[in-house]
Amino acid sequence: MNKLLQYSSITSKVVMALAGLFLVTFLGVHLGINLLLLKDDGGRSFSAAAEFMGTNPLIRIFEIVLFAGFLIHIVAGFLVSGKNRASRPAGYQVGNRTETSFLSKYMLHSGIIVMLFLSLHFSDYYFIKIGLVAPPEGIDAHDFYAMTVHLFSSTWYALFYMSSFVLLGFHLNHAIQSAFQTMGWNHTRYMSAVKMAGTIYSVVISLGFMVIPLYFLLFR
Numbered sequence: 001m002n003k004l005l006q007y008s009s010i011t012s013k014v015v016m017a018l019a020g021l022f023l024v025t026f027l028g029v030h031l032g033i034n035l036l037l038l039k040d041d042g043g044r045s046f047s048a049a050a051e052f053m054g055t056n057p058l059i060r061i062f063e064i065v066l067f068a069g070f071l072i073h074i075v076a077g078f079l080v081s082g083k084n085r086a087s088r089p090a091g092y093q094v095g096n097r098t099e100t101s102f103l104s105k106y107m108l109h110s111g112i113i114v115m116l117f118l119s120l121h122f123s124d125y126y127f128i129k130i131g132l133v134a135p136p137e138g139i140d141a142h143d144f145y146a147m148t149v150h151l152f153s154s155t156w157y158a159l160f161y162m163s164s165f166v167l168l169g170f171h172l173n174h175a176i177q178s179a180f181q182t183m184g185w186n187h188t189r190y191m192s193a194v195k196m197a198g199t200i201y202s203v204v205i206s207l208g209f210m211v212i213p214l215y216f217l218l219f220r
């Protein structure tokens, strides 16, 4: 029974790590497309990229995989965190303590906030696109550029998005090194390079996304 529990715990961690690394890649692509919003062409380049993403059949399939990835990552995250909590009183090695409590405490918290951000983000764009939520008055349900201008004309909303990106950065920073450790890709020779690369990636993602609401707030 103990072996079975241990096995399912490792499986959850591996599944969470793999789904997480997939989401990390998605974020890079999403940011790349979103940065087109900053091009001073009235949203033409961004809308062309969004139109391609919205109509290409391969990307449609990718969307299903992406949603499954989010769901799997979130469910596995809760499972791992629950198991970490449950195993806490049973006295584990001292060296493990900081890692375990960090993961179950702050990763879960920042993860939940990113999840809340995502629910709101979906109602800002995706749910409007598929007709679940009405678009803002006078805006076409497929005009993501106009929706973005409208969204970030609110200072509070722009600030909310920006603070979510700070937490996303912290979540990513720990998540990337943790995923490498889980997968056993933690050879001492290159682990510090992995940590450094993960931190640089997280900062680029976090600041890159933050620039968008800031730009619309200040210049549009």
Ligand code: HEM
Pocket (backbone or CB within 6 Å): 027, 030, 034, 050, 053, 054, 063, 066, 114, 118, 121, 125, 126, 129, 144, 148, 161, 168, 209, 210, 212, 213
């Ligand atoms: C300023 C920042 C952001 C902007 C302007 C933005 C904009 C958009 C837009 C316009 C879409 C609709 C695409 C479509 O449905 O075809 C979208 C979808 C999505 N966004 Fe964002 N996004 C931002 C940040 C983020 C972040 C930080 C995450 C993840 C933590 C995220 C996750 C998603 C997901 C999962 C979708 C659905 C993907 C799909 O439709 O295939 N976004 N976003």
